Amino acid sequence: MKQILLVDDEPNILLSLEFLFRKEAFDVRIARDGSEAMELIAEGPPDLIVLDIMMPTVDGYQVCTHVKKHFGHVKVVFLSAKSKTADIEAGLALGADLYLTKPFSNKELVRQIKQLLN
Template sequence: MPRILIVDDDPAIRDVVSFALSRAGFEIVTASDGAEGLARAGDSAPDLIVLDVMLPEMEGTEVCRAIRRSGSDVPILFLSSRDDEVDRVVGLEIGGDDYLTKPFSPRELVARVRAILRRGAPAPVPASTAATEEVLRHGRLVLDPGAARAMWDGMEVVLTATEFGLLRTLMRRPGRVLSRDALMDGAYAVERVVSDRTIDSHVRRLRAKFAAVGAAPVETLPGFGYRLGPCA
């Protein structure tokens, strides 16, 4: 049973969301503020987080940033009373997966949660072939699918499962320009619908991790997509 963490300081909203999702067959964990939500995200291992933007002391956007900095790729659905495009864009750019404006229908909430979870876990390498799948090499970049390790010039770069899947897709087609849809089709095992901004957010975090070791393996071609650079 998928576990959903609900982080909202309004008891009425928490109750409505909890009731709707529990009736839909989900296990529920709740938190009433940002600090508690961040703690629950770490100790309850949720499959998805429903996160209010406006929280006391620690806003939902800060909770999201902290979760992403920890390396977690858990899906996050933002709730907000503000229907502002800038807020939606910021939420997606910092690592959110979707954005729902209050007031909302419980049915729509459940549908959004199910849609996010249907995107599935990033395509795993089957256990029977993981150990024998070929190590991918491109210049100073090495990707070992069997060990789930990415290396740049001998230094390990720790990636989330989604980031690993995106890089593996690019390395299988070095030099070729891949659209956002092609990237996600390669990284995920099942059909799903994600926004361009969500994909860009994953790529941005992937780039940041390689930038920390002085590398820039992923190139952008505006209007076309992404490709793996020379990695010399």
């Protein structure tokens, strides 16, 4: 079973994503900010991380940089309200495998994540 780490400081988004991915038979872990994400990743990296960018303490860019440096095999998907071309390019330049903007389609998110994990 593939493991996904969901990282977002917005509880409603975490809740809906957790429900969505559990329904698709993924093993789901949750972090409410970048620092908590770093701790969970250190305990054992997931197969994929769905990552918000704008969070307190440690932002998504910092988490992505750390993950790609130390756990290059882990897929990173940014899911962010930052939708300017420069934001998307910055995320992809850090090594993100996918950058999706909020609001997003659940069906499309699941489809693209399954594609990344196969």
